[in-house]
Amino acid sequence: MSSTSSEVGPTPAIGRYGVFRSLADVEPDARGEAVAELDELGYGAVWLGHTTAEEAAPLVGAAPRITVATGIHSIWRQEAADAARHFGRLEEEHPERFLLGLGVSHPQMVSGYRRPYTAMAAYLDELDDPATFVPPRSRMLAALGPRMVRLARERAAGAFPYLVTAEQVAETRAALGESPVLAPELGVVTEDDPTRARKLAREALSVYLQLTNYRRNWLRAGFTEEDLADGGSDRLVDALFAWGDDARVRERFAEFRAAGADHVALQVFDGSPTGELPHRGWREVARLLD
Template structure:
């Protein structure tokens, strides 16, 4: 698959790169160019990003793939998205991948029958005057039906807040051909108490969203694991933390489980108000991206 080759084994996932804060405008472009030079294969623009958010990173770089991680189907109508995709692809061919997700009932007022809504959205993208090619879109799949849809109607899946065990199950369900590009959060901290504190402060918001907890329950986690920002067992399963060797081992676990590409998100406890550029550089060193 061309997309698998284009994005390589390691990507960088960031909600900070989506920021509309004017104070970060210039730095976002500079950071994107640096991330390209550091050796990341893709930039995943988090925080319910739009085509416009991805486009500015495409224009600030020369070769790296930029993807939404993800664009909410409730916030952007399909004909407009298809037109924006076509315009960006004409301007910078092959540089953009459309990541789509059905979001969450607590975040989207129109949320209803997400699987059917996603299927209809893909139909609309296919029916546009310039369709969005299936091989240039991925779905934020978690449950079995959406995961199957990602293999049938898209290049593959970009699941968020998952474990290596989930990755192995997803690979088995998808088969060998579709792209599997899970997210993995990284805390660059070796002290266990500090690492778990940073992770829990970040994780708590996601444990209030039933789509995530339902998927984790399918993996054997329980209500006890969702309290107070997450149990030790849960944090250890969905985060990489520790020294360089520990972080490399966790990333390797995801690849060994069947991930083609791991979208790495540096979590430093600072929220989304500043770009964690020192952490991005350190992670590139840990993964030895310069020689990858």
Template sequence: MNTPAPTTPRQATGRHGIFSHELRSEDPSRQEELPAAAAELEELGFGAIWLGGNSSVRHAARLAGATERVVLATGILNIWYEAAAAVAGQWSELDRAHPGRFLLGLGASHAQLAQNYRRPYSTMVEYLDALDAAGTPVPVERRVLAALGPRMLRLARDRAAGAHPYLVTPEYVEQARAVLGEGPLLAPEVTVVLESRPDRAREVARGFLDYYLKLPNYAANLERLGFTGEDLTGGGSDRLVDALTVWGTDEAIRARLDAYHAAGADHLALQVITGEGGDTPPRAHWRRLAEIVGPGARGA
């Protein structure tokens, strides 16, 4: 039996969630494990599961029946790939079955990754208009935007429950909070490497960051924060790697996560990077992370 979710995403998601591309895997050999892994994250106390990698409502629906309270969110649904009217219908069906438990994260992706990419801001506005005009509209309070720049942040403030930025620092969070104001949800993705050795932690982080640092949207945002072209090459300078990834002792990891909250984040979507790759959910790492951010991963 489902437990009714709190009325707002800010209340429902708590302080910590897990961001995972593994839990939206299409690998047939993984399909039995994914619901069990989601149920364990709920048991560990995480308030939300963010499904990365161009995720969709159907990916969340596969996990909904195995869980009762955890918020299931797309991080993000790519607006170039799925029509708004169809998404609204899928959202309505999932919400009827599991009321208040799904958060629709929307993003405009990148020109290098999406066909027919054009005018991302205007297209996002049109997409939100279509969600509002659907037979069963997706409510403003049940959607968030993958916003980075000030213009998209203002749209997240005015047309959604808040923002879910990716690959950002506490300094960025402080700036984003100033744009959003006090009310909207600010739920950044935060990359975590559970490694205390600097050389190994940075090696794992660079293997992850190299791909993203080549995408102009992320590069431009990091340059706005004061990083240079030299910082963005070779998987990132030590300065950039240490700013974008959380690693170290348990105490150091807690302190870094606290810095995001202190800067204005309501909820952290924690993505654990192991350096192993593949679609295997890193469940042992999630258990350790729950111990680090406890008592109870969800927090107050």
């Protein structure tokens, strides 16, 4: 069984900009406070890194407007039937406030990782079943490769690619077509100094340089193995992160929008210690949004 994003109602509103952040390392009370703060600052969505639908559920009611999305809900961590059950409860309590962002994670992070495209298609089959239904309008795919992008076009509201360049955003838009939602992540470092900005970006990038799916995607985009060595070249870092003065950061936002992004999920790095939320950075970036 398969379905398309046009079959059931509108996709929850996410606005032009959101925030990507894992809150798993934050105290439970502070998680809700963070979501409320992002809502107050005017962001349209919060994308919760490495979070299941069950873990995201308590945060949907923490603020009146902002859409809460998983980014990602790994299909290996929770069965589709369980995800659908939590989605159904959320849809009853907070209609059109939650997006189920699905992804296949990485072979380095999942025991028994196998045939990711086939596994995702099977997971979507279960979500299409009337007994475990999550409408395509309420699900997004963390799509990087061409086959997964096609799946996002045909069986979800759209795609939210992570750690991509503006050129890759344009390529994904062309592959998706006009109607599906395209919501790429973009790292934002609130630093003017190139040395300091690139240092913070490389710290954020380090874990991803070890993951096959990202490496393959960057090589497909024209980067070389040398670009991926030693923490990443300046060319790679500058393509994946926005940094600099206000005008330069705004230019990067505009670049992603011009490439076809309907929404940009901003992951902000302001130099806060590990485990602390970038409250200052969120405020600084919020005033730059158009």
